[in-house]
Amino acid sequence: MTEITGRTRVFAILADPIAQVKAPQGLNRLMAERGVDGVMVPLHVAAADLPTVVAGLRATQSFGGAIVTVPHKTAIVPLLDAVSDAARLVGAVNAVRREPDGRLVGEILDGAGFVAGLRAAGHDPRGASAYLAGAGGAANAIAFALAEAGVGRLTVHNRTPARVEDLFARLRRLHPALPLASAADPAGHDLVVNATSLGLRPDDPLPLDPAGLAAGQLVAEIIMQPAKTPLLAAAAARGCRTHPGLPMLEGQLALMADFLRMRP
Ligand SMILES: NC(=O)c1ccc[n+]([C@@H]2O[C@H](COP(=O)([O-])OP(=O)(O)OC[C@H]3O[C@@H](n4cnc5c(N)ncnc54)[C@H](OP(=O)(O)O)[C@@H]3O)[C@@H](O)[C@H]2O)c1
Known part of the structure; x- marks a missing residue:
């Protein structure tokens, strides 16, 4: 990972439990390879707190998006502004992108x-x-x-x-x-x-x-x-x-x- 500065975009993975997740290692390595000034951090979020956390991330201008995993993949769908056709049919997302205007868009890539x-x-x-x-x-x-x-x-x-x-x-x-x-x-x-x-x-x-x-x-x-x-x-x-x-x-x-x- 390159040095974290004031320009670094922040990505997250939302999960509960969180210790077992593997996406941060893979995506931080991939960002380093691509020369991206970004970092992915684990956010340990209980199911009941998901709406609060999503509202906060929506308002965070340096937030680029999140990987979403158990138990949030279905629960997060109604909190988003748009989801892909596939995500709508599956009824779940595992990736959420924050657009520059704060809209949150979901996709399922599993x-x-x-x-x-x-x-x-x-x-x-x-x-x-x-x-x-x-x-x-x-x-x-x-x-x-x-x-x-x-x-x-x-x-x-x-x-x-x-x-x-x-x-x-x-x-x-x-x-x-x-x-x-x-x-x-x-x-x-x-x-x-x-x-x-x-x-x-x-x-x-x-x-x-x-x-x-x-x-x-x-x-x-x-x-x-x-x-x-x-x-x-x-x-x-x-x-x-x-x-x-x-x-x-x-x-x-x-x-x-x-x-x-x-x-x-
Ligand atoms: N390799 C990867 O990249 C990757 C990606 C995503 C998920 N995963 C793994 O996939 C697993 C499932 O995730 P998920 O999001 O699909 O979970 P989920 O929505 O909770 O589904 C769990 C599935 O397992 C079945 N199941 C659970 N306990 C069972 C039992 N005792 N006997 C019989 N069936 C049982 C459930 O059956 P019922 O419908 O009857 O409850 C359901 O079909 C997780 O372990 C996750 O870590 C791996």
Whole structure:
């Protein structure tokens, strides 16, 4: 990072908890590489205090924007002045830019980052049959991005089935020709994605039954810590190719920096 001066633009990441976040390291490094006079700092903000903090950031003229993560991604949407079409359909944002006039504009980059990470590892999802475990914020973003990337069909499974139906209703509006199914078994899918939060804690159950995994499938994670989740270990043991969670963030860094106008 270059020296912080009176001209330095301030970016933030809003989260609770905050200690585990990885975007500041990545974006501060990227700003240094690009020669941007900016810094990203962690802001530990409880859910109840989000409106107060957003009002303060809106009024802060040296504030360039924020990365937004758990638990604020959905709650922040009504506090913004505008969101992209994708963010409106997903119902969440993970990046907010402050325009010079103080307007706050939101975008969701999780899904695009996931697909960019897959492609960077040589896996193009176009035409693939895809299975997604989860229907939360990250899963919604990934479902739209996989549809956008041209998967041939999409199966979704979630602990709370109503969230799958809700996701399908929104997906059908944008991608009416994409075949959608709700099923627990990942067998017979080229690409299997864990987009639940299961795998973060050592005692978590697996997000899906590994009996449905076989050689020829690619099993992808969004959990970044640990890098080798129990699901990826089970998939590798059954001869599957695996794709860890970190590339989803790496794939997003350039997208985040461009959206936040981190340029000299
Ligand atoms: N790699 C990356 O760049 C990246 C980016 C974004 C998020 N993430 C990670 O993705 C994870 C999910 O984030 P999110 O924002 O999507 O969270 P979220 O909106 O709270 O969704 C959590 C999902 O996990 C499911 N789930 C949670 N506990 C479960 C359990 N005990 N049994 C079965 N299903 C369970 C939920 O099912 P229900 O609907 O039934 O509750 C839901 O589908 C987080 O761990 C986050 O760190 C990674």
